[in-house]
Amino acid sequence: MKSSVRPSASDAAAKGAKRGTTSAARKVAPETAKDAPPRRKRLTRAELAGESREKIFEAAAAVVGEHGYADASISKITEKAGIAQGTFYLYFASRQALFDELLPHIGQDMITYIGHAIHNANNVYEVEEKGFRAFFAYLQQSPGFFQILNQAETWSPKAHARHLKLLTQHYVASLKRSVDRGEVKAFDEKELEVMAYVFMGARSYLYMRYLKGAKSGAKLPQWVVNAYMKLVRDGFR
Structure with missing residues (x-):
């Protein structure tokens, strides 16, 4: 004799849900938050x-x-x-419009690179030596930069002038901090821009003489660094 007790609506729903869940589980394995691939943030x-x-x-x-x-x-x-x-x-708007922004844009990368290198320097001599070495290290890992810089004077005078202005401002600001600390006494503040150009010019020509076109992995000879630092030490006294 069949039971006259009928399942309640809630019991039937529960069984149906269970069957549906089991069926779905067979088709697609559940993906936990740990297993889910990270979603890339949608960019604005x-x-x-x-x-x-x-x-x-x-x-x-x-x-x-x-x-x-x-x-x-x-x-x-x-x-x-x-x-x-x-x-x-x-x-x-044009190829020239790009050229007029290129050198200042990538030049900022070099300034940042050198800035990191001199960050923990204790005095003006460490600043100069670490900055000097960083300049050559940057050109070794970005050899195309020197061609961009040199040809910009002809192909994009505006970009060349902006880059030199930005570079000089950073150099003069660094020298001024050394003056304020009493480390540089031989020069007035108005002469610091002259010193910045002297040192920047020296770096460029030393690169052309000792590293430009050299084999990959070549390093600036230590005696060249020593000679440069003699000039710095004698000049700042």
């Missing part, structure tokens, strides 16, 4: 624009550094950046 329109501009700058630095400004076509730059040529014009 401004962040995407900044990312694209940076890709163009990086590609332009690589192309100009290897081929020079004359052969750095928009097609080569966009191919290197992995973007369409039409995208280029969303950020730069």
Whole structure:
């Protein structure tokens, strides 16, 4: 004799839910929060624009550094950046517009690199030696920078002037801190820009003489560093 007791609506729903869950579990294995792949943060329109501009700058630095400004076509730059040529014009009106921003943009990378190198220096002599070494280390890891710098004077005088102004401002500010600490006594504040240009010029010409075109991994001879520091020590007294 069949039972006259019928399952309640709640019991039936529970059984159905259980069957549905079991069925679904057979089809798709549950994914825990630990197993789930990390989701990349969705970039804003401004962040995407900044990312694209940076890709163009990086590609332009690589192309100009290897081929020079004359052969750095928009097609080569966009191919290197992995973007369409039409995208280029969303950020730069022309190739020259890019050139007019290129050197100051990548020049800031060099300034930041040297700034990190001298961060823990204890006095003006350590600042100069660490900054001197960092300059050559940067050019060794970014060999195209020197060509971008040298050719900019012809291909983009505005960019060249802006870069030199920015570089000199940082150098003079560093020298002024040494003056304020009483470490540099031989020069007035108005003469610090002269010293900045003297030292920057020395670095560039020493690079051309001892490292430009050298084999990969070549280092500036220690005696060259010593000679430079003799000039610094005698000059600052």
